[in-house]
Amino acid sequence: MSEIPAELRYASSHEWAKNEDGTVTVGITAHAQDAMGDLVYVELPEVGQVVAAGDEAGVVESVKAASDIYAPVSGEIVEINEALEDEPELVNNAPYEGGWLFKIAMSEETDLDNLLTADQYQAQIESE
Amino acid sequence: MSETKLIFQLSQPGRSAVSQAPKAVAEDKLSAIPAHLRRQQKPALPEVSEMQVVRHYTNLSSKNFAIDKQFYPLGSCTMKYNPRGANRAAMLPGFLNRHPLAPETHSQGFLSCMFELQNFLKEVTGMKGVSLAPMAGAQGEFAGVAMIRAYHEARGDEARTEILIPEAAHGTNPATAVMCGYKVREVPVGKDGDVDLEALKAACGPQTAGLMMTNPSTCGVFERQIEAIAKTVHEAGGLLYYDGANLNAILGKVRPGDMGFDVIHMNLHKTFATPHGGGGPGAGPVGVSERLLPYLPTPMAGQRDDDSYYWVDTDTLPTSIGHLSAFMGNAGVLLRAYYYARSLGRDGMIRVGEFSTLAANYLLKRLEAIGCTAAYPDRRASHEFILTFAKEAKELGVTAMDIAKRLLDYNQHAPTTYFPLLVPECFLIEPTETESKEALDEFVDAMAAIMEEARTEPDMVKEAPFTQPVRRLDDVKAARELDLTWSE
Numbered sequence: 001m002s003e004i005p006a007e008l009r010y011a012s013s014h015e016w017a018k019n020e021d022g023t024v025t026v027g028i029t030a031h032a033q034d035a036m037g038d039l040v041y042v043e044l045p046e047v048g049q050v051v052a053a054g055d056e057a058g059v060v061e062s063v064k065a066a067s068d069i070y071a072p073v074s075g076e077i078v079e080i081n082e083a084l085e086d087e088p089e090l091v092n093n094a095p096y097e098g099g100w101l102f103k104i105a106m107s108e109e110t111d112l113d114n115l116l117t118a119d120q121y122q123a124q125i126e127s128e
Numbered sequence: 129m130s131e132t133k134l135i136f137q138l139s140q141p142g143r144s145a146v147s148q149a150p151k152a153v154a155e156d157k158l159s160a161i162p163a164h165l166r167r168q169q170k171p172a173l174p175e176v177s178e179m180q181v182v183r184h185y186t187n188l189s190s191k192n193f194a195i196d197k198q199f200y201p202l203g204s205c206t207m208k209y210n211p212r213g214a215n216r217a218a219m220l221p222g223f224l225n226r227h228p229l230a231p232e233t234h235s236q237g238f239l240s241c242m243f244e245l246q247n248f249l250k251e252v253t254g255m256k257g258v259s260l261a262p263m264a265g266a267q268g269e270f271a272g273v274a275m276i277r278a279y280h281e282a283r284g285d286e287a288r289t290e291i292l293i294p295e296a297a298h299g300t301n302p303a304t305a306v307m308c309g310y311k312v313r314e315v316p317v318g319k320d321g322d323v324d325l326e327a328l329k330a331a332c333g334p335q336t337a338g339l340m341m342t343n344p345s346t347c348g349v350f351e352r353q354i355e356a357i358a359k360t361v362h363e364a365g366g367l368l369y370y371d372g373a374n375l376n377a378i379l380g381k382v383r384p385g386d387m388g389f390d391v392i393h394m395n396l397h398k399t400f401a402t403p404h405g406g407g408g409p410g411a412g413p414v415g416v417s418e419r420l421l422p423y424l425p426t427p428m429a430g431q432r433d434d435d436s437y438y439w440v441d442t443d444t445l446p447t448s449i450g451h452l453s454a455f456m457g458n459a460g461v462l463l464r465a466y467y468y469a470r471s472l473g474r475d476g477m478i479r480v481g482e483f484s485t486l487a488a489n490y491l492l493k494r495l496e497a498i499g500c501t502a503a504y505p506d507r508r509a510s511h512e513f514i515l516t517f518a519k520e521a522k523e524l525g526v527t528a529m530d531i532a533k534r535l536l537d538y539n540q541h542a543p544t545t546y547f548p549l550l551v552p553e554c555f556l557i558e559p560t561e562t563e564s565k566e567a568l569d570e571f572v573d574a575m576a577a578i579m580e581e582a583r584t585e586p587d588m589v590k591e592a593p594f595t596q597p598v599r600r601l602d603d604v605k606a607a608r609e610l611d612l613t614w615s616e
């Protein structure tokens with residue numbers, strides 16, 4: 001069973017979100033990267049772009065598939081993980097650490113409440 | 129089998145192959161080309177003898193997995209037998225030596241074949257007009273959605289910015305919509321493989337330019353609510369696009385025009401048995417309903433009152449979305465398809481639909497009986513069907529990819545794997561009507577043996593293949609470090 005850190009929040013579309021004083025770091029879960037297989041390309045949003053929760057904010061591509069990344073919360077993109085341009089495999093190797101995708105300055109704190117807890121996400125992937 | 133060198137690695141200065149050598153070109157012909165456009169250095173072509181060329185490519189071709197050698201149940205690709213007669217017809221010198229710029233009077237035979245092919249395809253699909261111009265399925269899609277766009281724009285309806293696409297769709301569908309300047313909105317597919325009609329209703333609105341659908345869908349089942357779907361999209365003012373990659377299942381049985389579609393592309397290199405694979409030349413004709421007739425891509429074959437044929441081009445059809453390539457489609461592929469259609473006739477086409485569906489359902493039932501899991505167990509297959517190995521992946525650690533690789537050792541081409549993305553660890557299996565029952569049974573035997581191996585020797589299956597010129601290829605490296613140019 002893949003790792004699902006208890007302190008993070010999750011979108012049903014398999015992104016994780018970590019809130020630090022209103023700045024939310026976003027990545028894809030260990031389960032998602034495992035289902036995708038080895039990534040070959042990551043497309044990230046632009047810094048400064050304003051997104052609403054549920055908007056497309058990037059694409060991850062593996063040899064098997066391409067999959068959209070959705071912003072789990074609304075706000076402005078303040079930082080992207082530039083290392084992924086040359087090393088998309090970071091997402092496979094460390095989905096919750098070096099493989100983070102982007103950071104959002106959250107505009108609606110309540111967006112977080114709409115995300116799943118670790119237990120709820122665990123239940124979702126078990127039912128899939 | 130030993131590792132084959134690249135033809136470049138066989139090169140020795142001064143060697144040449146007489147029959148491959150270019151004819152000497154007289155200097156006065158070259159002088160028409162301005163000096164600055166002529167290359168200064170000779171191209172770095174391999175210098176090899178004729179014998180080396182023949183041996184090199186014969187050896188390579190024998191390493192291929194190919195429809196001429198093996199069962200090839202690649203789902204969504206319709207790898208059926210390519211009749212040799214069609215090839216012979218397309219290779220007649222009168223066709224081969226016809227220059228695309230030759231005057232119409234010199235091309236009457238070719239034009240008449242193309243005119244008739246347009247009419248056959250109209251009849252087969254129930255559409256009002258057909259253009260043979262697109263050179264692949266994806267280009268047919270591009271032409272189709274460009275016509276949808278031209279239609280809305282001609283009516284001044286600029287608010288339509290979205291194309292709806294069911295989540296099971298082939299990747300070329302969303303790519304096409306984006307190429308044509310649209311936003312893609314995904315429509316969910318239910319557990320039974322049918323589109324979620326309520327979700328579709330909620331997604332439709334004044335922003336809807338159209339819906340792209342494959343029916344039978346890429347889930348290998350016939351969409352049962354197609355009439356309700358057509359009504360929903362039409363009521364919202366959108367047009368209906370039919371991805372005809374799966375036409376084989378319904379050939380002679382149901383017509384997209386009768387289902388209410390406005391535009392369709394066909395993959396003649398699938399349904400009409402022309403050779404394909406490896407990105408080779410294709411043919412993706414488009415058919416349209418009445419309201420899209422003005423926008424068909426050119427050139428098309430037209431017939432005058434005196435029965436002579438001519439090229440319909442943008443001078444006679446100025447509303448056309450225009451050319452998609454320098455000339456009209458891939459002539460040789462279209463001729464093969466023409467021969468195929470003529471040799472089958474109406475009754476033959478009906479039998480194609482029936483036998484491709486029968487072959488798929490027979491294979492599905494037999495594979496279920498040996499313990500494979502169908503993705504849609506309650507549905508009858510169309511001409512293809514999906515198995516899922518999610519259970520094997522979880523319990524035995526043997527994935528769909530491992531089973532696919534092991535099939536090669538049993539001399540069976542692997543089915544399409546991991547498509548559609550919707551179904552985890554899946555195989556999409558399409559046997560086609562041209563396979564015998566014995567060939568289908570051999571595939572079942574191979575699958576039964578592999579399912580047993582997965583239980584008893586999973587580690588071995590994970591290492592497969594063992595009998596091929598290469599083991600597992602590094603797909604990731606190939607994608608990340610694509611390098612297609614030879615250099616020392």
Ligand SMILES: Cc1ncc(COP(=O)(O)O)c(C=O)c1O
Pocket residue numbers: 204205264265266267298300342346371373374395410412
């Ligand atoms: C469902 C579907 N649509 C479209 C296409 C695109 O056709 P082509 O490969 O000729 O561009 C394919 C091809 O595999 C397909 O399976």
